[in-house]
Amino acid sequence: MTAPSLKLTAHGDTNVGKVRDHNEDALIVDAKWGLYAVFDGMGGAAAGDLAANRARDVVHEYVRAKKKAMEPRALLEAALNAASAAVHGEAQRTRDRHGMGTTAVVALVIEERRVVVAHVGDSRAYLLREGRLTQLTRDHTVVAELVANGALSTVDAENHAYKNVLSRNLGARPDAKPDVIELDLAPGDRLMLCSDGLYGYASTDAIQYLLGSTDGPQHVARDLIDLALRGGGGDNVTAIVLEAGAQAVPRATQVLRTSGAIAWWSRRAVFLGEAKRRGIAQSPICAVLSADEALDIVAGNLCEAIFHDLEKSTGVNVWTFAENLAHGWFDQGGAWQPLAELLDLLAASARAVTSELTSDDEGLALIVDAAIVRAFITAEMAVGGVLSERLRVVEADLVRVHSARHAAADQSSRFAETPTIPYVSATRAATPDPASPEVRAHLQTLAQQARAQVGQKAPARQAVDALLRAALEPVGTASPALLARELFGVRPLEESGIAPLFDALDIARSAYVAAMRRAGGDPAQAIAVMRRLAGAQADLAAAIANLVVEAATPATERLRDAMRETASLRSEVGRNEAKLIDLEKKYASKSGGRPQLPPRRRV
Amino acid sequence: MSDLADRVMVLRDEVLDIVERGDRDQPGADLFDAIVRALAAYGETAPGIDLTLHDAIARRLAWGDTEDVVLSECGAVFDRLATAAERSLRDRAEEMLVLEVAAEVSTQVARIVALAALGRAQRDRAARSREELAQRRLRDALADQRSTLTRMSVPDVED
Numbered sequence: 001m002t003a004p005s006l007k008l009t010a011h012g013d014t015n016v017g018k019v020r021d022h023n024e025d026a027l028i029v030d031a032k033w034g035l036y037a038v039f040d041g042m043g044g045a046a047a048g049d050l051a052a053n054r055a056r057d058v059v060h061e062y063v064r065a066k067k068k069a070m071e072p073r074a075l076l077e078a079a080l081n082a083a084s085a086a087v088h089g090e091a092q093r094t095r096d097r098h099g100m101g102t103t104a105v106v107a108l109v110i111e112e113r114r115v116v117v118a119h120v121g122d123s124r125a126y127l128l129r130e131g132r133l134t135q136l137t138r139d140h141t142v143v144a145e146l147v148a149n150g151a152l153s154t155v156d157a158e159n160h161a162y163k164n165v166l167s168r169n170l171g172a173r174p175d176a177k178p179d180v181i182e183l184d185l186a187p188g189d190r191l192m193l194c195s196d197g198l199y200g201y202a203s204t205d206a207i208q209y210l211l212g213s214t215d216g217p218q219h220v221a222r223d224l225i226d227l228a229l230r231g232g233g234g235d236n237v238t239a240i241v242l243e244a245g246a247q248a249v250p251r252a253t254q255v256l257r258t259s260g261a262i263a264w265w266s267r268r269a270v271f272l273g274e275a276k277r278r279g280i281a282q283s284p285i286c287a288v289l290s291a292d293e294a295l296d297i298v299a300g301n302l303c304e305a306i307f308h309d310l311e312k313s314t315g316v317n318v319w320t321f322a323e324n325l326a327h328g329w330f331d332q333g334g335a336w337q338p339l340a341e342l343l344d345l346l347a348a349s350a351r352a353v354t355s356e357l358t359s360d361d362e363g364l365a366l367i368v369d370a371a372i373v374r375a376f377i378t379a380e381m382a383v384g385g386v387l388s389e390r391l392r393v394v395e396a397d398l399v400r401v402h403s404a405r406h407a408a409a410d411q412s413s414r415f416a417e418t419p420t421i422p423y424v425s426a427t428r429a430a431t432p433d434p435a436s437p438e439v440r441a442h443l444q445t446l447a448q449q450a451r452a453q454v455g456q457k458a459p460a461r462q463a464v465d466a467l468l469r470a471a472l473e474p475v476g477t478a479s480p481a482l483l484a485r486e487l488f489g490v491r492p493l494e495e496s497g498i499a500p501l502f503d504a505l506d507i508a509r510s511a512y513v514a515a516m517r518r519a520g521g522d523p524a525q526a527i528a529v530m531r532r533l534a535g536a537q538a539d540l541a542a543a544i545a546n547l548v549v550e551a552a553t554p555a556t557e558r559l560r561d562a563m564r565e566t567a568s569l570r571s572e573v574g575r576n577e578a579k580l581i582d583l584e585k586k587y588a589s590k591s592g593g594r595p596q597l598p599p600r601r602r603v
Numbered sequence: 604m605s606d607l608a609d610r611v612m613v614l615r616d617e618v619l620d621i622v623e624r625g626d627r628d629q630p631g632a633d634l635f636d637a638i639v640r641a642l643a644a645y646g647e648t649a650p651g652i653d654l655t656l657h658d659a660i661a662r663r664l665a666w667g668d669t670e671d672v673v674l675s676e677c678g679a680v681f682d683r684l685a686t687a688a689e690r691s692l693r694d695r696a697e698e699m700l701v702l703e704v705a706a707e708v709s710t711q712v713a714r715i716v717a718l719a720a721l722g723r724a725q726r727d728r729a730a731r732s733r734e735e736l737a738q739r740r741l742r743d744a745l746a747d748q749r750s751t752l753t754r755m756s757v758p759d760v761e762d
Contacts, residue, residue, distance in 0.1 A: 493721065493724065494721060494725075495718060495721060498717050498718065498721060499714070499718070502710055502713065502714040502717070506710060509707070509710075513703055516699075523695040523696075524695070526695070527695045527698055530698075530703065531685060531702060533706070534681075534685070534702035534705060534706035535681070535682075535706075537706040537709070537710060538677070538678065538681045538705070538706050538710070539678070541709055541710040541712075541713035541714070542674045542678055542709070542713050544713060544717065545670070545674055545712075545713035545714070545716045545717040545720070546670075546671070546674060548716075548717040548721060549670040549671070549716070549717070549720040551724075552720040552721060552723060552724035552727075555723075555724040555725075555728050555731070556723065556724070556727045558727070558731055559727040559728075559730050559731045559734065562730075562731045562734035562735060562738070563734055565734070565738060566734050566737050566738050569742065570741060572745060573741055573744050573745055573748065576745065576752060577748070580748065580751060580755070583752070583755045583756070584755075
């Protein structure tokens with residue numbers, strides 16, 4: 001019996017993220033040819049997006065030209081090999097682009113039911129079936145291979161600093177060696193292709209919840225990207241969602257969530273009534289609003305946000321509500337206490353709904369209660385984020401005021417030398433500090449001059465950019481490891497490949513120092529810039545060395561394996577030798593002391 | 604410049620955390636001494652690899668310290684030196700110089716460790732080739748032994 005054909009709908013979206021200044025991801029969503037793909041470029045400067053775009057164009061062209069003539073597996077393998085050869089050729093032609101490459105995960109739909117998925121690198125394909133999320137691809141990273149060999153546990157791999165170091169990509173070699181799998185889609189299945197900017201900044205549970213929502217692929221793709229941005233958005237993020245047919249029956253979790261959301265919304269009046277009774281209009285935050293407006297704008301919006309979050313099992317709406325509320329209040333110079341009191345008032349009002357629900361349906365009450373707890377934790381986290389941003393600004397202002405006063409009072413004495421807190425100085429924040437706006441601007445100017453000085457020499461120019469980005473990051477983040485990975489690119493594991501990286505770092509630092517000496521200016525600002533640059537260089541150099549050590553480790557492990565194998569062979573030879581000696585002794589005793597081999601058996 | 608090296612030398616106990624770790628074989632001492640040497644010679648010689656630092660790190664790796672340990676000590680010394688210099692040096696230009704030299708020496712340490720790891724990988728690959736050669740010989744010997752054992756293991760003779 002032939003299975004009925006499925007209607008496939010798909011949508012893809014990409015976002016530059018919150019940290020990067022350009023997008024090195026590329027995607028294909030081509031329903032006509034049934035081709036969907038995500039590429040994540042690497043290689044620093046402008047090379048990453050070039051590699052991703054080049055690979056995208058080659059794969060697209062190849063599939064369009066040969067889909068009808070070739071078997072699907074072979075077609076995808078050939079397309080990815082062609083893309084790898086094209087990127088590799090491009091990288092070899094231009095020194096600036098040496099080391100560029102890209103990951104790829106490609107899905108080719110055949111007859112609306114069967115899908116072939118090929119991938120190279122750490123971009124992933126996931127399948128959501130019956131509410132369960134399964135990762136279809138295995139990352140081509142050094143860490144994933146160590147896990148596969150049993151040299152590293154999955155828990156250690158999750159937290160490994162170099163979990164993103166690729167063992168395969170398009171562009172490193174002319175051939176790509178993709179892994180290819182085939183699967184049959186069932187009604188309700190959802191296939192997702194994504195770059196590491198998604199799963200690196202969102203939990204698998206959250207991805208599973210969003211993919212399992214009743215929204216169409218377009219909304220799900222957008223929500224997934226929002227999720228990664230909420231999680232930090234430290235990388236470019238791309239997601240494509242394919243849905244096979246309409247979902248015939250809502251899943252159990254969806255039914256529960258939808259029932260919970262409906263129960264919450266139907267008791268909206270209870271929530272608003274309780275908020276009114278508890279005096280929401282008297283809150284200083286609502287002072288400029290009428291009583292009805294206070295109820296509608298503050299309590300009403302929160303009620304709606306909880307409803308949407310409960311329906312989709314996210315926290316995005318409540319987060320946005322709380323962030324807007326806090327920004328608005330703090331912008332007016334408001335204090336923390338009224339905001340905390342308002343959140344307490346709203347939480348208590350929400351509990352009134354749970355109390356009423358408990359008498360009607362205990363199960364539903366539990367779901368709504370859990371949603372309310374989660375909503376207010378999310379709100380507090382959002383407000384905490386706004387507060388910490390503002391604290392940093394206040395801290396920087398205070399330090400500036402103190403420094404100016406002390407500089408005016410006594411030119412020879414510095415704030416750090418006054419007997420306040422030992423080892424804490426005017427320009428050193430107590431917590432990991434992001435660069436102040438002035439320092440950032442100064443760093444950017446110096447980077448321009450340093451770039452002009454090093455010219456177009458590829459590693460040195462990339463090192464100038466990497467030092468700038470590392471210096472702009474707050475101290476103690478993982479960014480040096482990521483930047484080192486970009487700087488490292490794809491290069492031979494030998495002295496001629498590694499030494500230029502360290503040379504480039506030294507050249508970049510010298511260029512910055514020369515630019516600083518030329519610029520002159522405020523000594524306090526210059527020292528702040530120097531601290532960040534020196535720290536960034538030390539961190540980057542250590543991260544590059546760690547990458548090399550990491551890459552060299554498999555050779556030692558393979559040697560250990562070989563030594564174990566040799567030892568086992570030696571002991572087997574020894575055992576056999578002992579057996580042979582025993583047998584010879586037996587023969588000797590049977591033949592009067594003269595060793596003699598038995599006659600050959602007759603066949 | 605030697606004045607600055609002397610002033611930084613005064614910070615040795617604080618940077619190497621002598622109070623906590625004792626005054627023998629302090630972790631990071633090689634790096635700190637290299638920074639002081641580089642400060643003393645600043646502007647007088649062309650910068651290059653400090654062979655004393657190279658030997659010290661090679662010795663530590665040969666004695667069994669891992670590359671991770673050497674790199675993390677380097678990071679700790681850099682951080683503590685930056686804090687100590689900020690607190691104790693009055694002249695901002697001097698503090699900048701110390702930071703610049705410390706960054707340069709930290710990069711040298713990273714370079715030495717990376718090249719040492721590469722050397723180790725090359726040695727390991729060569730050793731693996733030797734192991735594989737030995738395995739081939741052992742497998743040949745095993746095959747000979749097995750055929751002899753099969754030939755000799757006739758039940759009536761074995762009893």
